[in-house]
Amino acid sequence: xxxxxxxxxxxxxxxxxxxxxxxxxxxxxxxxxxxxxxxxxxxxxxxxxxxxxxxxxxxxxxxxxxxxxxxxxxxxxxxxxxxxxxxxxxxxxxxxxxxxxxxxxxxxxxxxxxxxxxxxxxxxxxxxxxxxxxx
Amino acid sequence: xxxxxxxxxxxxxxxxxxxxxxxxxxxxxxxxxxxxxxxxxxxxxxxxxxxxxxxxxxxxxxxxxxxxxxxxxxxxxxxxxxxxxxxxxxxxxxxxxxxxxxxxxxxxxxxxxxxxxxxxxxxxxxxxxxxxxxxxxxxxxxxxxxxxxxxxxxxxxxxxxxxxxxxxxxxxxxxxxxxxxxxxxxxxxxxxxxxxxxxxxxxxxxxxxxxxxxxxxxxxxxxxxxxxxxxxxxxxxxxxxxxxxxxxxxxxxxxxxxxxxxxxxxxxxxxxxxxxxxxxxxxxxxxxxxxxxxxxxxxxxxxxxxxxxxxxxxxxxxxxxxxxxxxxxxxxxxxx
Numbered sequence: 001x002x003x004x005x006x007x008x009x010x011x012x013x014x015x016x017x018x019x020x021x022x023x024x025x026x027x028x029x030x031x032x033x034x035x036x037x038x039x040x041x042x043x044x045x046x047x048x049x050x051x052x053x054x055x056x057x058x059x060x061x062x063x064x065x066x067x068x069x070x071x072x073x074x075x076x077x078x079x080x081x082x083x084x085x086x087x088x089x090x091x092x093x094x095x096x097x098x099x100x101x102x103x104x105x106x107x108x109x110x111x112x113x114x115x116x117x118x119x120x121x122x123x124x125x126x127x128x129x130x131x132x133x134x135x
Numbered sequence: 136x137x138x139x140x141x142x143x144x145x146x147x148x149x150x151x152x153x154x155x156x157x158x159x160x161x162x163x164x165x166x167x168x169x170x171x172x173x174x175x176x177x178x179x180x181x182x183x184x185x186x187x188x189x190x191x192x193x194x195x196x197x198x199x200x201x202x203x204x205x206x207x208x209x210x211x212x213x214x215x216x217x218x219x220x221x222x223x224x225x226x227x228x229x230x231x232x233x234x235x236x237x238x239x240x241x242x243x244x245x246x247x248x249x250x251x252x253x254x255x256x257x258x259x260x261x262x263x264x265x266x267x268x269x270x271x272x273x274x275x276x277x278x279x280x281x282x283x284x285x286x287x288x289x290x291x292x293x294x295x296x297x298x299x300x301x302x303x304x305x306x307x308x309x310x311x312x313x314x315x316x317x318x319x320x321x322x323x324x325x326x327x328x329x330x331x332x333x334x335x336x337x338x339x340x341x342x343x344x345x346x347x348x349x350x351x352x353x354x355x356x357x358x359x360x361x362x363x364x365x366x367x368x369x370x371x372x373x374x375x376x377x378x379x380x381x382x383x384x385x386x387x388x389x390x391x392x393x394x395x396x397x398x399x400x401x402x403x404x405x406x407x408x409x410x411x412x413x414x415x416x417x418x419x420x421x422x423x424x425x426x427x428x429x430x431x432x433x434x435x436x437x438x439x440x441x442x443x444x445x446x447x448x449x450x451x452x453x454x455x456x457x458x459x460x461x462x463x464x465x466x467x468x469x470x471x
Contacts, residue, residue, distance in 0.1 A: 110178030
C-alpha cells in the first residue's frame, strides 16, 4: 500500500473532522498564516473570501508566504477545476467548505469496522471503480 | 543480479559522472505521479484522499516528458494512484522508453491483463507490481478480497509476454517474518526479476501510526526476515540498503534522490512529506532547505523513517562515494 503523507489527523477518527464546516474571518496576518497552513494540510476544498467581497472555492495546494501567494485548483464544477494563484494579502477569510476526504480513512478506522461494514464498503468502492471504467 | 547489466551500468556511470562533476545533490529516480485516482482504496493511503476534481486530473504526456527531461534522473518510477487508469499511459511509457529511461510502472495489476497490449516488452520497462504479502496479507492490506489472485494472473501474463516484472512490498508492524519469507519464495517461483521491499513510513502524525514501524522494530523485523537469506531470492534494491534495513550500516536520508512530480508541481521535500510545491526542478533543488530534513536533522517527521525513497539513494551514493563505501557494497553483496 502506498505511503501516507499529507493527511494530518488522529490515528482513530471519532465524531467529526476537526476543521470541516468551520469558518474563519482573519483578524491579523498571523491568524491568516496559521489557518492557511491548516488549509494546505486539509484534504478537502475550502472557500476563500477576498477584500472585494468575492469568493473562490477550491483545493489549496501551495501557500508561499514569501511570494505572498496561495495556489489552488479553483472549482469549475464538482468534477473540474483550474489552477489559480491569488494574492495572500487579499484573503480576508476561509471556510473549510468541502468534505474532509481523509477523515475516517485511517487503517485503525478500517479495522474497527465490523466485517459486514468492511465488506459493504469494499463492494461500494469496487462498484464505483467499475462505473468509472477503472476495473 | 536483479537488474540487467545495462541498467546497472547506466546508473553506475550516471552516479560516477555526478561525482566527477562535483555535484553533491543529484536525483536518482524521478517519482512521476501522473494521477492520484486509484481503483483500490487502501485504508491509510494518503495518495488518494482528495476531492473528485483533484482525482480527475491527469498529467499530460508532454508534462511527463518535460518533467523527465528537466530532472535528468536515469530511472523513472510511475506510481500514483493507479497509473494504468491513465488513458494515455501507453504514450507516456513509450515516450520515456524513447528517452532511454529505465521505468518502473508501479501497478496493483488489476488492469494489467486488460491494458497489456498498450505496451511492448523492452529492457527499459518493468512492471512493478504492488504485492503486500501472500494472499491473506495482501488482500487485507488493500482492503479487498480477490486482489492477490488478479495480481498473480497479471504477473503471469506479463512474464509470458516477455516483460520485465518486479514486485514492491511495504511491510508493516504486524508482518510475520516466516510468512514474508514464504511470500519471497512464491514470487521467485513465479519468475519475477526482483523484489523491492520497504518498511512503511513512520511518522507521529501519520493516520495509522500504530501500524507503522518505529526504527528499532524495523531493523529487528528485517533482521528476522533477511538473516539466513535464501540464495534464490533476488532483490531489486542495493545491497547496502538491505544492510541498512537490518541495522548493519547507518545512513541519513537523501530526500532529493527521489524527487516527486505530480499535478501540483515538484513536491517539497520528498515523496512522503508535503511541505509545498516548487514550480520547477531547479527551484526544488535550489529553494528547498534540505538541511531541515532527514533523521539527523531532528525533524520529527523524519525521525523513524527508513523508507526506500529516502535511503536507497543514500545507499547508492555510498557505493560510489568512497573506496570504503564500495568495499561495503561488495561485502554486503557477498553477505546477502
